[in-house]
Amino acid sequence: MAVYRIAIGSPREASNPAAIRAAVAEFFSMLIFVFAGQGSGMAYSKLTGNGPATPAGLVLASLSHAFGLFVAVSVGANISGGHVNPAVTFGAFIGGNITLLKSILYWIAQLLGSVVACFLLNYTTGGMETTGFSLSSGVSVWNALVFEIVMTFGLVYTVYATAVDPKKGNVGVVAPLAIGLVVGANILVGGAFDGASMNPAVSFGPAVVSWSWTHHWVYWFGPFIGSAAAAILYDNIFIGDDGHEPLASSDF
DSSP states (O other), X not given: OGGGGOOOOOGGGGGOXXXXXXXXXXXXXXXXXXXXXXXXXXXXXXXXXXXXXXXXHHHXXXXXXXXXXXXXXXXXXXXXXXXXXXXXXXXXXXXTSSOHHHHHHHHHHHHHHHHHHHHHHHHHTTSOOOOOOOOOTTOOHHHHHHHHHHHHHHHHHHHIIIIIOTTOGGGGGGHHHHHHHHHHHHHHHHHHHHOOOOOHHHHHXXXXXXXXXXXXXXXXXXXXXXXXXXXXXXXXXXXXXXXXOOOXXXXX
16 A cells, blocks of 8 residues: 555755755745735734624635645745645655655744744734634534544645646646635635634644644644545555655655
């Protein structure tokens, strides 16, 4: 099975210039994405005087995250692959497309990018709080967990189909747009229930700055489970042993 292609990697990856450049690219892509997505929500709160959530606000969140992710994936694609999400990186690892040690570099960079973006937003807005992810009234942690699993499954499935699959052909050109659009669509579905994170780093930054960790584990377990399921399914059924491209020797 394709899942057994996972590789640990070599400690020298931590000092490999290409790996470091890729991690730095992930840092800046995440900073761009979180600053735009989280910042748009803060701007909406300021314009409405911290008014209640509305359908217009949900549409705004969907569009800002879709546009922001489209750009963030695009600018990082040729350097790091444009993961911009620890769950996407985990899915790539499960499918044998990145080593564990390089994944850890990505995760550190992604989390730092989110935290820095939220601190910058807190400062530039004159001390406004970054909005942490939380469950809506009537939504249990198990409801939210399934939401995050399903939404992240759709996201990582899209990543595999448009960016990872060796047979993607010209579809790869629209990968950043497709990835941004599926996130925007999922926000329209899940945003009113649990915030529709699909991205542990996006949840982590606001949690650090506001120091609010209620139900935070949901926004890690859900995306990682959904990502692993999508990676295993797509890699085994649609890529298979014959179509899988092995990791370069420099990645081990």
